Amino acid sequence: NAGVTQTPKFQVLKTGQSMTLQCAQDMNHEYMSWYRQDPGMGLRLIHYSVGAGITDQGEVPNGYNVSRSTTEDFPLRLLSAAPSQTSVYFCASGRPGRPYEQYFGPGTRLTVT
Amino acid sequence: AQSVTQLGSHVSVSEGALVLLRCNYSSSVPPYLFWYVQYPNQGLQLLLKYTTGATLVKGINGFEAEFKKSETSFHLTKPSAHMSDAAEYFCAMGGYQKVTFGTGTKLQVIP
Numbered sequence: 001n002a003g004v005t006q007t008p009k010f011q012v013l014k015t016g017q018s019m020t021l022q023c024a025q026d027m028n029h030e031y032m033s034w035y036r037q038d039p040g041m042g043l044r045l046i047h048y049s050v051g052a053g054i055t056d057q058g059e060v061p062n063g064y065n066v067s068r069s070t071t072e073d074f075p076l077r078l079l080s081a082a083p084s085q086t087s088v089y090f091c092a093s094g095r096p097g098r099p100y101e102q103y104f105g106p107g108t109r110l111t112v113t
Numbered sequence: 114a115q116s117v118t119q120l121g122s123h124v125s126v127s128e129g130a131l132v133l134l135r136c137n138y139s140s141s142v143p144p145y146l147f148w149y150v151q152y153p154n155q156g157l158q159l160l161l162k163y164t165t166g167a168t169l170v171k172g173i174n175g176f177e178a179e180f181k182k183s184e185t186s187f188h189l190t191k192p193s194a195h196m197s198d199a200a201e202y203f204c205a206m207g208g209y210q211k212v213t214f215g216t217g218t219k220l221q222v223i224p
Contacts, residue, residue: 004156035214040122042203042216043157058211090156100145100207104156 001026004105006091012111013081021076021108023091031094032074033058033102034066036087043090049074081112115140117206119215127223132176132191134218136204139185145207146187148178151217152200160202163187174198194222 007022025032033048035058045058049068063085065077074093078085088109092102120135138144145164149157161172168180174197178189187204199222204215 033212040216043214045211048211092157100212101147101159101162102157102212104149104158106156107154 003027004091004093004103006089006105006108008108009106010109012113013078014113015081015083017081018077018079019081021078021089021091021110023074023076023105024072025074025091025093025103026072027093027095027103028071029093029095029103030071031102032068033092033094034064034074034076035090035092036060036085037090037107038087046076046089078110081110083112086110086112115144115206115213117204117213117215119204119218121218122216123219123221125221125223126194128196129193132189132194132198132220134189134202134204134220136178136187136189136215137185138187138204138206140206146178146180147205147207147212148172148176148187148189149203149205149214150174150200151203157203160189194220196222196224198222 004025030051034046035043044060047066049055090107091105094102116139118137147162148160150160151157163170163180171177176191201217201219206213
């Protein structure tokens with residue numbers, strides 16, 4: 001198993017540009033989530049999904065959209081990038097019955113100029 | 114509301130010394146508690162977890178943590194630090210659908 005994969009690893013955007021961060025898992029996990037990590041702030045939940053077709057907002061959802069059309073994929077969309085979205089983004093998944101035990105991807109480092 | 118507080122954003126220990134990373138939580142229901150480790154430029158890896166049962170939990174790489182309900186604490190310890198333990202450690206508390214993370218403690222191991 002590849003586990004949780006994320007692409008790209010690094011990305012530089014200009015203010016106002018849009019992009020999609022990709023996340024995929026091959027463990028048949030129902031639960032998937034997106035976090036952003038900023039210095040001194042730990043990890044903050046952006047959006048999460050408890051299964052295909054079901055998504056919900058986390059702590060810091062503004063400026064981000066998600067969808068979950070399949071169990072495997074959970075892309076994160078930035079509609080109009082802002083410098084405040086410069087961060088490291090982590091995708092995670094959780095196995096059935098234990099969604100809180102999360103398996104993390106390697107992260108995407110995003111810089112918005 | 115649930116919250117997790119990690120005391121000390123940076124901790125330095127000498128190689129071979131005791132490692133103690135502090136975590137306190139606030140929850141209105143019995144919590145599920147976790148410690149994750151993050152090595153530089155990597156994702157987070159589960160170190161250990163407490164769900165129910167034994168309050169002393171052993172994890173990978175010689176780490177352990179003790180759940181103390183009376184003190185609302187879940188401190189992480191290791192008897193003897195190794196250079197490879199240098200990393201950032203996150204305490205987390207889980208509900209069924211959401212996990213709340215602490216702000217992290219960076220552990221420096223001095224040779």
